[in-house]
Amino acid sequence: MNYTTLDDETLLRLVAHANADALSTLYDRYCRLVFSVALNAVSDHPTAEEITLDVFTRVWERASTYRADRATVTTWLASIARHRAIDVLRRRQARPEQFSVEWAETSASNMPHIDGPEEQVALAMQQQRVRAAMAALPEDQKRALALAYFQGLSHNEIAATLREPLGTVKTRIRLGMQKLRQMLQDERFAPADQSSRGSATYNDLGGR
Amino acid sequence: MAVERHVTDLLPAYALGCLDAEEAALVASHLETCAHCRADLAGYEAVTGNLALAAPDAAPPAALKRRLMARVAPAAASRRASERAAPAQRLAGWLRPAWPVLGLAALLLIVALGVSNLLLWQRLNEAPPPVGTLRTIGLVGTDAAPVALGTLVVSMDERHGVLAVDGLPPLDATQQYQLWLIDQEGQRTSGAVFSVDEAGYGAAIVEAPQPIFDYSTFGVTIEPAGGSPGPTGTKVLGGEL
Numbered sequence: 001m002n003y004t005t006l007d008d009e010t011l012l013r014l015v016a017h018a019n020a021d022a023l024s025t026l027y028d029r030y031c032r033l034v035f036s037v038a039l040n041a042v043s044d045h046p047t048a049e050e051i052t053l054d055v056f057t058r059v060w061e062r063a064s065t066y067r068a069d070r071a072t073v074t075t076w077l078a079s080i081a082r083h084r085a086i087d088v089l090r091r092r093q094a095r096p097e098q099f100s101v102e103w104a105e106t107s108a109s110n111m112p113h114i115d116g117p118e119e120q121v122a123l124a125m126q127q128q129r130v131r132a133a134m135a136a137l138p139e140d141q142k143r144a145l146a147l148a149y150f151q152g153l154s155h156n157e158i159a160a161t162l163r164e165p166l167g168t169v170k171t172r173i174r175l176g177m178q179k180l181r182q183m184l185q186d187e188r189f190a191p192a193d194q195s196s197r198g199s200a201t202y203n204d205l206g207g208r
Numbered sequence: 209m210a211v212e213r214h215v216t217d218l219l220p221a222y223a224l225g226c227l228d229a230e231e232a233a234l235v236a237s238h239l240e241t242c243a244h245c246r247a248d249l250a251g252y253e254a255v256t257g258n259l260a261l262a263a264p265d266a267a268p269p270a271a272l273k274r275r276l277m278a279r280v281a282p283a284a285a286s287r288r289a290s291e292r293a294a295p296a297q298r299l300a301g302w303l304r305p306a307w308p309v310l311g312l313a314a315l316l317l318i319v320a321l322g323v324s325n326l327l328l329w330q331r332l333n334e335a336p337p338p339v340g341t342l343r344t345i346g347l348v349g350t351d352a353a354p355v356a357l358g359t360l361v362v363s364m365d366e367r368h369g370v371l372a373v374d375g376l377p378p379l380d381a382t383q384q385y386q387l388w389l390i391d392q393e394g395q396r397t398s399g400a401v402f403s404v405d406e407a408g409y410g411a412a413i414v415e416a417p418q419p420i421f422d423y424s425t426f427g428v429t430i431e432p433a434g435g436s437p438g439p440t441g442t443k444v445l446g447g448e449l
Contacts, residue, residue, distance in 0.1 A: 001351060013355050017375075020277060020284040027273055036263040049272050053279070060280045071257060078260030104264040123261075130261040148226035149259050155226055170221065177220030180255045 004028075007119055008073035009066075016063035026073075027056055029120065033074070034081040040102070041085035041150040051088065055081050074123060086152030103134045103142055133183035141176035144169055214238070214245055223252035345426060347447035353377060356408070358445045360387075360426065366419035369399075372411045376404045376444055379430065385444065386435045389416055390425040399426075401435035424449055 003025040014022035034055050039048035147153045159169040215238045221227045222235045349356030356375040387399035404410035425448050430441035
């Protein structure tokens with residue numbers, strides 16, 4: 001069986017039936033995403049590798065708990081990776097350097113290669129869309145969002161880290177999220193050939 | 209509820225998980241009774257769910273995958289074994305309530321065999337076959353039903369059996385599954401027509417015009433309700449001796 005042609009949900013069903021080949025395919029598809037989230041949070045490769053290993057081990061053990069009506073597989077995996085990384089940071093009781101977290105740049109050179117199975121095409125196209133929206137935000141909003149997302153900092157902690165007034169940080173977070181939401185719903189941020197390639201929609205990727 | 213009592217301004221940070229505990233509790237309490245804010249929150253949760261895609265690209269070393277696969281390998285072997293046993297266990301459960309009917313059928317079969325073949329009956333009495341040696345044939349799902357599994361338990365006379373399947377997609381009323389017994393020449397003979405429940409489980413009595421172990425290949429296809437003279441639909445399960 002060619003597992004690379006199977007969609008994410010089918011792969012997870014197979015993983016729930018102890019199919020190691022399906023886990024292998026899911027890993028190939030999402031290891032970079034999971035590792036990227038973990039590495040950007042903890043800022044060291046060995047820990048990010050352990051988190052990635054833990055995430056996929058958890059997928060192996062708990063694939064049957066995945067609920068397609070609650071989140072896409074992409075969102076589910078990213079959420080596990082993010083929370084696992086934040087747990088590690090909290091146990092350390094020390095965060096990495098204050099500006100070590102960042103968002104991807106959207107230059108053409110680091111755009112994901114769009115080719116191959118439909119799942120990968122859809123993921124890569126959505127990635128372009130999210131990165132383009134993030135790139136359109138002011139730097140101060142991006143920085144506040146990065147500290148909240150990757151390091152799990154609260155408003156107060158972000159304000160202390162950035163040495164900015166609490167109200168300013170709250171406004172940056174709120175405006176940043178509102179703008180991202182608006183832009184991700186805006187067709188102008190959709191890749192040009194999205195409609196012809198059956199890409200994931202905004203609602204597919206976490207909307208309810 | 210008045211607009212000013214909504215927690216609209218706090219929802220983006222709540223979705224991101226960066227509210228302080230007191231504010232988070234306030235929002236959680238409000239969400240319990242406010243469908244408007246729950247709907248609004250869903251939009252921000254979608255944004256949070258997408259943020260991972262904006263993380264800078266990084267790739268783990270190849271050795272990490274080898275560690276993962278080595279970690280799951282022992283569990284994969286034992287879990288696969290228990291998955292294979294599952295249809296047989298369900299079959300046992302299915303047989304229990306039907307036991308009186310099946311027992312009567314078995315008795316009639318034995319009597320018929322006894323009358324028609326006294327010699328065989330005597331030989332069976334002289335050397336009764338060991339109990340619990342029913343042979344089985346395993347069926348696995350095709351690409352159309354990748355998680356499906358089936359077990360065909362063959363009777364001692366090899367002309368009857370019980371097929372138990374699991375993980376097949378439920379069909380609408382116009383369609384049923386059909387088991388095909390395929391001989392060395394490729395001749396297909398219908399073995400059973402059956403449906404599955406909402407969980408994808410089903411069972412059927414199989415009758416074969418010649419000993420089941422004379423056939424070399426077995427398949428299950430989707431057919432119009434009542435079955436077809438020959439396979440016409442998508443193959444969902446297959447197995448070979």
